[in-house]
Amino acid sequence: MKEKINEIEKQFDEDSKNIADLSSLEELRLAYLGKKGKITDLMTYFRVVPAELKKEMGMLVNNLKNHIEESIAEFKQKLADKAVQEEINRAKPFDITLPVDTGVGSLHPRTIIQKQVVDIFSSMGFIIEDGNEIETEYNNFIAVNVPETHPARDMQDTFWLDNGEVLKTQTSAAQNRILRTYGPKCKVLFPGRCFRNEAIDASHENTFFQIEGVVVDENVSVANLIYFMKKMLNGVFKKDINVRLRPGYFPFTEPSFELDASCPFCGGKGCSTCGNSGWIELCPCGMIHPNVLKIAGVDPEKYNGFAFGLGMDRLVMIKSGLDDIRHLNAGEVKLLRQFKTKIN
Numbered sequence: 001m002k003e004k005i006n007e008i009e010k011q012f013d014e015d016s017k018n019i020a021d022l023s024s025l026e027e028l029r030l031a032y033l034g035k036k037g038k039i040t041d042l043m044t045y046f047r048v049v050p051a052e053l054k055k056e057m058g059m060l061v062n063n064l065k066n067h068i069e070e071s072i073a074e075f076k077q078k079l080a081d082k083a084v085q086e087e088i089n090r091a092k093p094f095d096i097t098l099p100v101d102t103g104v105g106s107l108h109p110r111t112i113i114q115k116q117v118v119d120i121f122s123s124m125g126f127i128i129e130d131g132n133e134i135e136t137e138y139n140n141f142i143a144v145n146v147p148e149t150h151p152a153r154d155m156q157d158t159f160w161l162d163n164g165e166v167l168k169t170q171t172s173a174a175q176n177r178i179l180r181t182y183g184p185k186c187k188v189l190f191p192g193r194c195f196r197n198e199a200i201d202a203s204h205e206n207t208f209f210q211i212e213g214v215v216v217d218e219n220v221s222v223a224n225l226i227y228f229m230k231k232m233l234n235g236v237f238k239k240d241i242n243v244r245l246r247p248g249y250f251p252f253t254e255p256s257f258e259l260d261a262s263c264p265f266c267g268g269k270g271c272s273t274c275g276n277s278g279w280i281e282l283c284p285c286g287m288i289h290p291n292v293l294k295i296a297g298v299d300p301e302k303y304n305g306f307a308f309g310l311g312m313d314r315l316v317m318i319k320s321g322l323d324d325i326r327h328l329n330a331g332e333v334k335l336l337r338q339f340k341t342k343i344n
């Protein structure tokens with residue numbers, strides 16, 4: 001047995017001289033430590049060793065096993081070090097005297113504006129909530145009064161998942177859950193990422209952000225809606241902004257409006273930002289449709305409310321003078337950093 005152990009040790013030391021890479025190392029490991037390896041094989045001899053020698057032989061087998069395991073670990077480390085060194089040798093030389101970009105970033109302009117809007121609404125007593133990015137068809141459409149065959153579905157070309165769920169096309173998808181959680185007397189703001197299968201252009205992305213708000217109580221009026229929207233705009237633009245409502249259409253509000261803000265840059269006189277109209281189309285909104293309240297378990301005879309769905313990217317573009325929405329998702333750090341000073 002002793003000779004057999006010595007013979008395996010010698011053989012291992014010999015074999016290990018031929019290791020060139022990780023795969024030959026693995027072959028060596030299997031040949032000695034694997035299920036059918038030489039160490040397992042030794043155990044067959046061990047069974048016939050006389051009892052008085054078993055302790056000594058056992059120790060020798062263990063020592064050999066440790067020796068092999070340690071050597072293999074050492075080889076592995078050496079091969080890894082060699083690979084790193086080769087990588088370093090391959091790398092192009094670089095000039096260590098070049099000035100360093102410290103890499104200090106800034107918040108994304110959308111994050112900055114979202115925080116401003118959230119702060120303004122929080123200060124007016126709104127609860128800030130979150131929505132899912134993957135939603136059920138029920139929440140995204142049916143619960144906001146858009147049943148399966150409703151033509152309004154065509155307005156939002158949707159990414160469907162194999163299981164019948166959707167990537168949320170609008171923050172309104174959270175309305176039902178929020179009304180069930182907080183209604184029938186609530187003021188809730190819920191920002192979120194939305195997705196639509198859009199033909200992308202300077203003002204349309206397939207991934208964009210909205211901030212939605214709902215207020216439900218007894219005797220809520222359009223005047224309340226205008227009050228809150230004005231408060232928000234005055235806070236964001238840090239000046240007095242006028243608003244006007246034009247008729248709009250959404251299946252989940254009745255009446256529905258498009259809310260325009262007086263141009264914060266020319267004060268309504270007309271400039272390139274507002275296309276010389278003095279007004280900027282900003283925020284679809286309206287009084288929550290009784291069906292939406294009913295579906296969410298709120299009695300529309302007793303309670304009513306308003307909802308709005310502000311396009312965050314649009315607000316960022318207006319505030320920063322950005323002419324193309326695609327910049328916001330481009331991850332171009334040099335461009336994004338400029339907004340640190342422009343937006344704040």
Ligand code: FA5
Pocket residue numbers: 169170171172196198203204205206207208209210212250252253282283284285286307308309310311312313314325
């Ligand atoms: C809606 O999504 C409604 N859920 C808004 C709403 C909520 C109305 C509550 C009434 C009550 P709309 O599809 O118009 O509406 O989108 C709202 C805003 O999201 C738009 O004004 C626009 O600023 C922004 N938006 C919509 N689609 C895109 C897009 N593809 N890329 C960038 N922004 C978009």
